[in-house]
Amino acid sequence: MDKSMIGDLDSLPEADKLRMAAMIEQLQVRDSLRMYNSLVERCFTDCVDSFKRKTLDKQEETCVRRCAEKFLKHSMRVGLRFAELNQGAPTPD
Amino acid sequence: MDKSMIGDLDSLPEADKLRMAAMIEQLQVRDSLRMYNSLVERCFTDCVDSFKRKTLDKQEETCVRRCAEKFLKHSMRVGLRFAELNQGAPTPD
Amino acid sequence: MDKSMIGDLDSLPEADKLRMAAMIEQLQVRDSLRMYNSLVERCFTDCVDSFKRKTLDKQEETCVRRCAEKFLKHSMRVGLRFAELNQGAPTPD
Amino acid sequence: MAGVPSDLEREQIFSMAEKEMEYRVEMFNKLTHTCFKKCVENKYKDSELNMGENSCIDRCVSKYWQVTNLVGTLLGNTRPIPVNDAAP
Amino acid sequence: MAGVPSDLEREQIFSMAEKEMEYRVEMFNKLTHTCFKKCVENKYKDSELNMGENSCIDRCVSKYWQVTNLVGTLLGNTRPIPVNDAAP
């Protein structure tokens, strides 16, 4: 979850800030677990198509690794662009 | 969210009614935000396929507008039919 | 929802156990309602493609029945395998 | 259940009502998206629903409802689905 | 709204803030998955994003953002979308 998704908290009193921060942390934990689940589903769907054995073969494993790595890099890039847009910055063409 | 999705509240005591109404309002807000997100995803997926520029061209914009308008009309119609079924009314053939 | 999805509760004090059990029950109810919704969506999508009438014909109804029964059997089997994996048991080849 | 319900019972009633509403909202959303995919042409040449789309939508909702009831019966389900039955 | 907000008002502010954050997280996730499908080749011959994929991702995010704003305007929506506007 990207920092820029969190609104301006400075104007809140101290006790409310703490509570807001706890809520944000909760959402972040849930979000990262959901991301994990979606990542597994996507890479499984794209990489595993044969069910003649019950273990991943070398090729499937390589595919899953690359898929996960690509997805993470993608996700970070999207996070950066998203943050820029949230701040109204111009984007690379 | 359609009114007919909300059960009969008349039998509840006053304080509980207020609480139930607050819960329903919460769900409605969440639901309308989710609907907004799904609508954007659907119209983006159906209308935007070229990534040679970073801005929507005229044709994509028109497509998105129509998609959103059609979806809203569709959604309202579904809501009406859904309400009728919830009340056991016969439907047009 | 599968029992094996629930962690070890024995180490908790009594009051917390009750609270944890209530939370688990909540999740189970929500989960079974979600499962119901997904099942309907899947079987509808796979079995109903003609909209010349407003009622299901015999063939569609049969298809939906089989789809739902298959899905339930599938779901139970997945639950068994999932439980075995959660307990580190070897799986059938 | 006669008499004044306890706090715990009231909490359970609320919690069940909440789950049921979530369920109905989810059902409504799935139905809406499924029927949109089945009935509305996705080239969006127009911003109006035409007559064919409109009648497809009505029938789609009706059939989706029947599938919901049918699956509910198979699941031995008497509850989550509304008190009133769908039109025949 | 001047003066000290009541407990109820504070609850409502929190609840709205929570919904809004959930909304933004969901938007971010949908955007991420949609642009992954649109831009990244799914044979996974490599674990790096190549130049074409990278620029596709940037433009995809930008266009998704514009669609969000466009649809927001159609819905008569002034709120859920951020204070700052997207780049032209």
Next chain:
Amino acid sequence: MAGVPSDLEREQIFSMAEKEMEYRVEMFNKLTHTCFKKCVENKYKDSELNMGENSCIDRCVSKYWQVTNLVGTLLGNTRPIPVNDAAP
């Protein structure tokens, strides 16, 4: 963490347990739907799972589990996945 946990700590423990269960339920649901799509023929000529489908399901669950563990390792993740490892 020795000694009696504070209220705040207990709340956090509950909250984490809740998230973890939600995570597992979601994983189970995604696995179920994914393996249904991969293994079960969708013409529904029969209401029984045949032998081929059954063994496909078993292997699908096993492989899905392995992918979960593999991705977990890549994410530097030691937690959400169960204490016991999957069968080799």
